[in-house]
Amino acid sequence: MSPVRLGEVLPDAELIHDRATLEQAIQRLADEIRGDYEGDMPPLFLTVMHGGMPFASQLAFALGERGLDLEFDYLHATRYRGNTSGARLAWLHRPATSLRGRRVLLADDILDEGHTLLAIKRWCEDEGAADVRTAVLAVKIHDRCVEGIEAEYVGVEVPDRYVFGYGMDFQEQGRNLPAIYALKA
Ligand SMILES: O=P(O)(O)OC[C@H]1O[C@H](OP(=O)(O)OP(=O)(O)O)[C@H](O)[C@@H]1O
Numbered sequence: 393m394s395p396v397r398l399g400e401v402l403p404d405a406e407l408i409h410d411r412a413t414l415e416q417a418i419q420r421l422a423d424e425i426r427g428d429y430e431g432d433m434p435p436l437f438l439t440v441m442h443g444g445m446p447f448a449s450q451l452a453f454a455l456g457e458r459g460l461d462l463e464f465d466y467l468h469a470t471r472y473r474g475n476t477s478g479a480r481l482a483w484l485h486r487p488a489t490s491l492r493g494r495r496v497l498l499a500d501d502i503l504d505e506g507h508t509l510l511a512i513k514r515w516c517e518d519e520g521a522a523d524v525r526t527a528v529l530a531v532k533i534h535d536r537c538v539e540g541i542e543a544e545y546v547g548v549e550v551p552d553r554y555v556f557g558y559g560m561d562f563q564e565q566g567r568n569l570p571a572i573y574a575l576k577a
């Protein structure tokens with residue numbers, strides 16, 4: 393079956409958050425995060441690929457602007473793989489940096505049912521991280537989130553629909569749209 397092209401769904405999609413709103417939310421998050429991190433050792437800033445990349449980049453600059461240095465690494469754990477519903481989590485890449493004794497700040501695009509971030513957080517703790525906090529651009533509003541995970545820093549809320557743009561894919565397309573859209577209800 394040939395994939396549905398982005399151009400076929402975008403005209404009917406609903407704009408949920410525009411670029412200015414998202415950029416403003418990221419600035420606010422940077423203010424919140426900056427206040428929580430003091431000390432000599434920079435936090436280990438772990439981008440959750442692929443979706444977290446645009447958000448993480450912007451957040452990192454906003455934190456740098458506020459005088460918070462970060463050490464970068466990344467990981468890739470995925471359970472959607474271009475689909476609109478989640479399956480088993482697959483680890484495609486783990487960070488090369490040791491997490492032992494480090495303050496870890498995870499940056500991801502969306503907290504939906506929470507399986508991904510819960511597994512990542514537990515893994516970071518098992519690796520000996522001193523503290524693991526999570527920043528997400530968006531949280532999806534529903535009551536299906538697993539217990540034990542909550543993002544400390546949340547940019548915006550999105551409705552209980554499949555969303556894409558600003559890092560999030562529609563069948564591996566649309567990640568570089570500078571806004572968040574929801575598929576037609
Ligand atoms: O809260 P959950 O229901 O677990 O879903 C959230 C996860 O789903 C997306 O990743 P995806 O598996 O699509 O990988 P990708 O970032 O490579 O697209 C997103 O980037 C989050 O990491």
Ligand SMILES: Nc1nc2[nH]cnc2c(=O)[nH]1
Pocket residue numbers: 472502504505553554555556557560561562
């Ligand atoms: N692109 C995208 N990825 C997700 N991962 C979990 N929920 C979503 C969603 O609504 N959109």
